[in-house]
Amino acid sequence: MPETFTITQLSEEFSITPRAIRFYEDQHLLTPAREGMNRVYSYRDRGRLKLILRGKRLGFSLAEIKEFLDLYDADHTQVEQLRQLRLAVASRVAQLESQLSDLMVTLDELRDIEAQVLSALATKSVEATG
Template sequence: MTQKISQAKYSISDLSKEFDITTRSIRFYEDQGLIFPARKGQTRIYNQRDKVRLKLILRGKRLGFSLAETGRLFELYDVDKTSATQLNTIMTLINEKKNDLKQQLEDINAILIELNDLEDNCKTTLKTLENT
């Protein structure tokens, strides 16, 4: 039995609406070499692969991956369809992001402690001033 490959086509406005992003953002991702729409005159025609890549770009962005990191993963996938290299690279990037977030969380907690101490000192000083 032959598997039917999706021949779905999308306009830039279709993708813009579906992903709730601007057409300018989509053109930017194209300029960065992350998606490759076909052209019919001045019209961009996106296929299912472009749509999936756009979804992955936005997911990566939400998770804190840079466009360069996302592009690197796309390149690895294009070269190694077995995805072993890609998965190892993703695991490395995930660990880096988790470490960065843990450090940021520690920094935020330290700042919150300092702010609470400062707030307590201000309250104490205000009470002292009110009682004089």
């Protein structure tokens, strides 16, 4: 694996746009070096981008992701980072479980409405489709 990467290489590898990568730079999540006008991303930048995208996929805000990354930079033992990550993960799990519960209630209500509509159509001798 190369020691440095271009914005094009990273955008292709992670299936995101160069604009997204520049946005993460604007948010101070990535700090590539410069060679003239070109951005040069290190293996560390690549790792940070991977963590940013994973955090977003898991539903963490960019502020939360930045906090995790900053903790890593401040404490190379990673103890505080791991503690904060555990708390954030537990909170996210609780939030998702609550959303799942709400979704299950909504699905039950929609299925009930659908059954009522089908029953009403059947009493009118009308097919549901059409």
